[in-house]
Amino acid sequence: MIGDSSQPLSAYWMPFTANRQFKTAPRLLAKAEGMFYKDVNGRDILDATSGLWCVNAGHCRKEIAEAISRQAAELDYAPSFQISHPGAFRFAQELVQYTPEGLNRVFFANSGSEAVDSALKIALAYHRARGEGQRTRFIGEERAYHGVGFGGISVGGIGANRRQFGAWVPADHLPATLNYEHNAFSRGEPGWGAHMAQNLENILALHHPSTIAAVIVEPVNGSAGVIVHPKGYLKKLREICDRHGILLIFDEVITGFGRLGTPFAGHFFGVKPDLMTCAKAITNAAVPMGAVFATSAIYETITQGPEHQIELSHGYTFSGHPLACAAGRAALAIYTGDGLFSRAKEIGEYFEDAAHSLRDLSIVRDIRNLGLMAGIELHASPDGPGRRGYETLVGAFERGVLIRVTGDTIALSPPLIVEKNHIDQMFDVVGQVLRGLK
Numbered sequence: 001m002i003g004d005s006s007q008p009l010s011a012y013w014m015p016f017t018a019n020r021q022f023k024t025a026p027r028l029l030a031k032a033e034g035m036f037y038k039d040v041n042g043r044d045i046l047d048a049t050s051g052l053w054c055v056n057a058g059h060c061r062k063e064i065a066e067a068i069s070r071q072a073a074e075l076d077y078a079p080s081f082q083i084s085h086p087g088a089f090r091f092a093q094e095l096v097q098y099t100p101e102g103l104n105r106v107f108f109a110n111s112g113s114e115a116v117d118s119a120l121k122i123a124l125a126y127h128r129a130r131g132e133g134q135r136t137r138f139i140g141e142e143r144a145y146h147g148v149g150f151g152g153i154s155v156g157g158i159g160a161n162r163r164q165f166g167a168w169v170p171a172d173h174l175p176a177t178l179n180y181e182h183n184a185f186s187r188g189e190p191g192w193g194a195h196m197a198q199n200l201e202n203i204l205a206l207h208h209p210s211t212i213a214a215v216i217v218e219p220v221n222g223s224a225g226v227i228v229h230p231k232g233y234l235k236k237l238r239e240i241c242d243r244h245g246i247l248l249i250f251d252e253v254i255t256g257f258g259r260l261g262t263p264f265a266g267h268f269f270g271v272k273p274d275l276m277t278c279a280k281a282i283t284n285a286a287v288p289m290g291a292v293f294a295t296s297a298i299y300e301t302i303t304q305g306p307e308h309q310i311e312l313s314h315g316y317t318f319s320g321h322p323l324a325c326a327a328g329r330a331a332l333a334i335y336t337g338d339g340l341f342s343r344a345k346e347i348g349e350y351f352e353d354a355a356h357s358l359r360d361l362s363i364v365r366d367i368r369n370l371g372l373m374a375g376i377e378l379h380a381s382p383d384g385p386g387r388r389g390y391e392t393l394v395g396a397f398e399r400g401v402l403i404r405v406t407g408d409t410i411a412l413s414p415p416l417i418v419e420k421n422h423i424d425q426m427f428d429v430v431g432q433v434l435r436g437l438k
């Protein structure tokens with residue numbers, strides 16, 4: 001047994017977890033290195049999900065651990081309001097070398113949820129500064145996940161995440177672009193459906209474009225089951241936003257930092273958003289951090305008025321935390337030094353072939369993929385939706401592979417250091433489990 005796993009489990013209220021079920025048969029990880037976890041029983045578990053879409057450079061990278069340790073001994077914390085530390089400026093300056101052109105201002109947060117809510121507030125502040133304070137509504141998309149803040153759940157399109165809490169920020173939603181009839185088993189971007197971007201015009205007509213602050217989308221919907229937008233769809237959204245003075249926000253919390261074979265999804269799709277959120281892999285998940293990237297036009301519009309006055313009344317105690325900045329700088333050095341931003345492009349075809357090798361299983365309803373992201377959607381069990389997904393998670397874990405499931409969709413998104421033998425192992429195991437499901 002590694003670590004102390006004998007303690008009672010009652011006190012910890014786990015997030016997004018069936019707590020009672022988990023505590024009857026806990027899955028506890030104790031160590032990690034490279035592509036693998038070790039559970040508390042000392043079993044190797046192949047990480048086919050980069051933790052939670054976040055450990056892009058693989059686990060326990062020495063350079064990151066050392067950078068955190070050095071920073072903790074030198075400057076553990078510096079206030080973030082009206083005071084700062086050089087590491088935050090250095091990291092911001094380094095990050096904007098890799099963002100889509102023009103996104104050269106960075107606002108730090110501590111998670112994807114905070115990054116999303118920060119981006120929404122920046123959009124509102126921007127319009128207000130331009131004398132268009134009536135732009136208070138956002139347009140999100142069905143089946144998009146934007147975290148768990150009140151802004152994020154309002155623009156997000158996952159019913160279960162809103163049901164218990166309501167939706168408090170004015171928002172409307174584009175229909176999800178998932179289409180089984182035309183696009184099932186598409187490899188990469190589906191060819192059918194770019195015209196669905198026209199739905200945005202209909203929604204704008206309903207509310208009047210002058211009331212809309214921003215459109216927010218995930219470039220690829222990750223958490224709701226790897227939904228890849230049709231080819232050309234995001235470009236069309238960009239055109240419509242431009243036509244109506246509406247900001248476009250890309251939520252790159254999953255797609256950022258090399259997931260698609262480019263630094264950010266904006267590069268991959270050739271679309272430049274006005275605001276971009278990221279988190280997760282920004283520090284290779286070693287220290288929590290999120291960020292919003294903005295154009296200088298947005299920054300300059302908001303940073304006006306008397307110079308002694310705070311321009312954006314928003315921020316966090318831990319914005320630009322020294323340990324997060326140290327981890328982030330070390331992670332960025334690995335991503336660029338090891339060529340990981342383009343790795344998904346190099347190995348993506350092998351990954352795609354492996355994913356689609358499962359298409360003939362009768363239980364499989366659809367397979368979708370882009371870069372190093374794949375979703376394998378199962379037909380729901382007659383016993384109810386989600387059962388097969390959960391059984392696949394448990395079955396794969398028992399066989400030494402960590403996968404992610406949402407409902408009945410299995411999501412695979414390995415660290416970018418993944419090799420062909422790991423890809424073989426993860427899809428072999430998933431295939432074995434699926435063959436055994438009722």
Ligand code: PLP
Pocket residue numbers: 110111112113114116145146147148218222223251252253254279280
């Ligand atoms: N936005 C997207 C696209 C995400 O995938 C996530 C998390 O998975 C979030 C926001 C929320 O991030 P966090 O869990 O760090 O708050």
